[in-house]
Amino acid sequence: MHRNMMQRMMGGALPPGIDPALLPEPDSAGARILQYYCVQCHNLPGPGMHTAAGWPRVLGRMNMRMRMMGGMMGGMMGVVAPSRVELDILLDYLQKHAQEPIDAAKYPDLNTQAGQAFSTSCVQCHALPDPRQHTAQEWPAVVGRMRGHEAAMGKFVPDKTTTAEIIDFLRRHGRTRE
Incomplete structure (x- = not known):
């Protein structure tokens, strides 16, 4: 109700x-x-x-x-x-267990096309997360879940090419195995 x-x-x-x-x-x-x-x-x-x-x-x-x-x-x-x-x-x-915001100074490639796509997409709903919050292996599933949230909320959902760039950016900077 x-x-x-x-x-x-x-x-x-x-x-x-x-x-x-x-x-x-x-x-x-x-x-x-x-x-x-x-x-x-x-x-x-x-x-x-x-x-x-x-x-x-x-x-x-x-x-x-x-x-x-x-x-x-x-x-x-x-x-x-x-x-x-x-x-x-x-x-x-x-x-x-809160969102760990990114320290932009540690990621100079945030001004690349992939970094900007990551920034633009994520800040629609929350603070820009630190890529080290997840492992490189975890990021594709997290991004997939977030794409579903973006669609459900009527937010901009990046196309497949841009999504792949975002995942590549996050995997490059994600933690290695736990």
């Missing part, structure tokens, strides 16, 4: 969620709290949607909305807000 309402409020552009199995530390208290509270109104967000510095503001805004919706009409909206302890656990989890 709340997701449908949020979908209408967002003009049909509710961000797609992630599979709970893809959450880091999926059995942790933070992941469980994220899954319990956040999906009341929208799809499951991943901690990588925002940077560690950005999560306090986002979580504060979401908590205010949950409290407001939980109090509407004597709680008839059915939305439950987390306790202070749960909020602290959730914020710690989100910040621990």
Whole structure:
């Protein structure tokens, strides 16, 4: 019910969620709290949607909305807000697994065609990620998932040639095996 309402409020552009199995530390208290509270109104967000510095503001805004919706009409909206302890656990989890923004000084090839394609595509939705967040082998799947998100959100989706350039850029700079 709340997701449908949020979908209408967002003009049909509710961000797609992630599979709970893809959450880091999926059995942790933070992941469980994220899954319990956040999906009341929208799809499951991943901690990588925002940077560690950005999560306090986002979580504060979401908590205010949950409290407001939980109090509407004597709680008839059915939305439950987390306790202070749960909020602290959730914020710690989100910040621990947050998007690691890129240090542009470490990547002089950001001004190449591939680097610019990477920048233009990714910043449509979040901070430009550090390519070392994932291994070279992981990047193609991550980029594929992001292309699906871009399409679902009505964002610009790069063509296959540009996508291949982005993947090549990320693989070149991705971590080697864990």
